[in-house]
Amino acid sequence: MALVDLHVHSKYSKHPAQWFLQRIGTRESYTEIEDLYQIAKNRGMTFVTLCDHNTIDGALKLVEHSPLDTFVSVEATAYFPKNGCKIHVLVYGLNEQQFHMVDRLRTDIYQLRDYLRQENLAHSVAHATYNVNGRLTFDIIEKLILLFDVFEEINGGRNPKNNLIWGQSLLNLSANDIDRLYDKHRIEPFSDTPWLKGLTGGSDDHAGLFIAQTFTEADAATPAEFIEQIKRKQTIGGGKSSNFKSLAFAIYKIACDFSQSGSGKKQTGPMALVNSLLFENKKPGLRNRLMMEGMKFRAGKEDKDRIMLQFLEGVFSDFVKPGDLSIDEKIERMYENIAAMTDNFFSMIFESLERNFKQGDLSGLVKNASAALPAIFFSMPFFSTVKHLAHDRDIINRLRAEYIEKYQRADSKILWFSDTAKESNNAADAVRSAARAAHLEERAIQFVLSESQVAATPDLPPNVLTLPEIYTYTPDNQSDYALAIPSMLRSLETVYQQNPDVIVISTPGPLGVVGILAAKLLGIPCYGILHDDYAEAIRRKSSDELLFDPVDNVIRWVYSFVTTLYVPSFDMLEVLEKRGYETHTMQLLPTPSSESEDAETAILETPYYVPESDAPLQWAEIFMALFGPKVGVSAALPHIRMTPAPFDRLEDERKVVGIQ
Template sequence: MSFVTISDHDSIDGALEIAHLPGAFLSSEVTVEFPEDGCQLHCLVTGITEAQHREIQRLRKDVYDLRDYFREHDILHSIAHPFYTVNGGLTLSHLEKLLVLFNRFEALNGIHDRRGNELVRRICSSLTPEVVADFAERHRLEPWGATPWVKTFTGGSDDHGGFYIGTTYTQTPSAATVEEYLAHLRAGRCEPGGETGSTLRLVQSLYSISYEYYRLQFPALLGNRKDPFAELLRRLARATTADDGTERVPVTLRERISRVFPFSAGRRRTDESATSPAGRPGQPAADRHTFGAASRASRESLSSLVRGFVLHARRGRLSESLGALAHLAPLAVSLAPYLVSIHAQHKDSGLMETAALRFLGTRPEGNRPGKRAWFTERLTDVPSVARILHALPVREDGRELVAVTCGAERPPAGLEVRNFEPLLELPVPGYEPWKLTVPPLLEILDHCEKERYTEIVISTPGPLGLLGLAAGRLLGIPVTGICHAGFPLSVRQLCDSPALEDLAWGYLRWLFGAMDGVVPASRHDGALLAERGVEPARRTVLPGLLIPLPGAEGAEERGVGAPSPGGWAGGWERVGVRAPGGGLRPRSEDALESLLCRLS
């Protein structure tokens, strides 16, 4: 890498620290506002002076005045991560205005997800003179330049943690000086290069920021190698990409920059070994290493928390059992950055989908239309569902259903299953055949993000169902619940407590009330849901709720009623499954059968 700058938010302090070094120049990431509604965006300004920085700060509350100042003084600029809503106000109308006002956009960001990066390039590359003229007339704005439909693109690491410096950049033809490099940018002779962003890269940045904060504010804490909290934070923030795990976190700004832009006695080194990206922190292996470390830490912390609490509670030492809550600190350290990151990467999914449909007439690349995740805890109880799934044809639009479960045994044939190892399995007191399974949060969220499901279907109110709801909310995926009203009744029978039954109903109202739609397991269940206060608008009884299963033989053994006198057209009797204690109970999976028919 030949040239380097630091683009702090609304500041040039960082760039000034290295401005005296060869190949460095001043830049800033400016928070700009639309004066009509206060909607904010980020704009990168490059190669500026201190005086220009002060004037930009004065004008940044009005995007129109700032654009005119850029044009008057020929200031290099680029709209950063255009699909990231800074303060929640960004709309399609704002995007149309940006396409008229500016001609340079960041199309490769080293922190933000690939979908947004690719969508910027696709939309900008699809513009025509007529489209830009229409936007300009609609918003009464003057386009910039003779060919405002031709956009150029930049790239940047957007690195806030010192971990990915130089891994994403803007490249130009050969330039011997900063002035030549900036001239290439002005002329549009540039392309973004390097690595795209991801949730794991943002997670690593947050760990690094946390490490730096505690290193500066509480040096004694991180200096204590016997402190498990300090050791965990140190381990998560380190880039252990070397075979011996000795990679350390750079501790000064100069040292960080020298990883990719080495200086020696005030002069730049030109040997390729110093600037090669190989072996730098920020490679995918390092990201995965950190994810694995966080996952293991969350497992260990949760296991210690539960075991410590149960151990003291069984001995009647309630006050001592509260001491197990100390394990919440490392659990929060390992989980919080990932939850924050995955939300940040997907909070604007709706805007990106709407923009893609508006400007391109299609959904963003990377989505997988029709692929749904079914969160269930008991695959062995649904052999009929497995047969239906096996018989369903694959539709042309690629509709699929994947069962996401935890600790299930012998998944049925014909069903794609992603079975995760549980963090904990706790037997239900007094009802040992049933177990309370605690699913691995990070692994399942990571799986859902990589698979890019377009819908989550939940048929369990247990911890796995809660995780399915959390995944839907964090990833912006619609969630449909299959509600079996027998759960509160089972709680009452198990505990012989009407109060606990009411508590179970309250839990179901909250759980399914947080979903986008609820499918009662039967009409009887639907009536109970209405009686117990589940919102009518959220309840849906699917057509064809009673459907024939392929083959009537062995129906009694499966707990399935025989066909009615009217034959197959008359439908089936209600479907049930035998509970561990014997007897038939209604089940929710027959609603799933109808749901599958709808999807097919």
């Protein structure tokens, strides 16, 4: 069997899609043709091609360099004429005249498809579910299924879940599906068997790091035979998908290549060190060692130099022999070092915030915040790539519902963030009861707590995730409560690995902020629960009127980002409305309807919120009403709407009720 990476870029691809790279003004790739060829062959590829964007200049040089085991390809940016949606179509084995026609016709994807069919050109639609310019719709996905017969099943730049769902959806297509889509869109299918799709794989590598780690397999002895197998739909994709770390380090690589390509001078500094260890298999040079010695000299005076010195020492220790490590091992080790550095910088900022706030000196805070810029620069690509990889979530979820779940059921996965579990109050009772109920009911729900909360709370069920913390603050006169600041990059990794469909936050504290940030990056719904009037509670406890407004402003700001905010009573809703909260996003916490068929009566008669009562609320029941067995809550109530929505799922006679 022959192997080819059918989606690789070289330095002839010029315009980056990543926001971070656009901001610093780089090219899309700096990979040399000769290097690309050698890497592909060393990693077991039988034949080599490259697919630069809308040009074959690099591909022609590749064939000139090695004519016997290469062929010309291009990634053509095509457009749906009605809404301008961009679609990337990989075309294989074309000559210069055919390329010029492809380049001319790509402004209309219908004309391009007809030309490819007329010329019998091998092709594959690249990362079809990726929303390149924000105009992709599910209708367009359906049209693509009719227009083309070969699709990229595994794209090395997309995450495993999306690749798997897309590939499985294509395999599950039936003749009836094609008939249904034709009746809807009136587009002539590509072939006589349009429900049988050809599948390809390609790394979509731009940095020279992951070439040939994703590939296409076919029974072929020559490039011409391989191209013919693509046309006959006799290929299959294989190899690796991406994750946010590998994609971020690809961005690092391109940024480093850009910095070195500009001046031609040898670069120094942390970024240059990352480049030499990760990408060039070089030990630290004299300049980097001198830089480190300078930091040692200043480390006793400046916290930022001490932190950066720890980072460099950790990197040196982990990369004694960089050539002996695989790229995946390098990425994991470097990520851990960057996460530790970022934690140290942000811990420094929070220590400064607490110290300088007490002293009334904000100049020190500003100084330390500016010193943390290297940590921000190193961490930004990771947040960017999480968002990038989640860009097509809506399309993927629709595909899963229409082409996979009719064959096998898939539960939504929920993460519930809270910073209280050990205390004796309503919020803590809610979390503990809800966690146990979810575990007993075998729900796909996990509860996210800080490590200090987990350590102080005995008998927690196994469905609890622990986020490492970098700093803990205990307010004056509140020794029973500690505000835990989680590690940002390590928390991001934990949440990303869980791949949730929904996030719930029942705290406006740091863990709630992490939950909201994760939901925004992943493009998923985030629901909030406000257990109590925290600002009023702090005012009563501290007798400090000056604290009320800033605390209330922070809480209002945090919960302004949630899709829906659950409140425990109409009284609280009215109080929050007077303070300027967005009540159109609020809804009352539902309850099991018990024996009553009147959902409205059941809710109104439930004593959710009793400010003077120490009796714990029945949070287990409330939890099961939100996420558990049938409850029949659908009545429209004053100020709120309660309808089956994002959490909806039927399972036997159980129904999850959410908030629209």
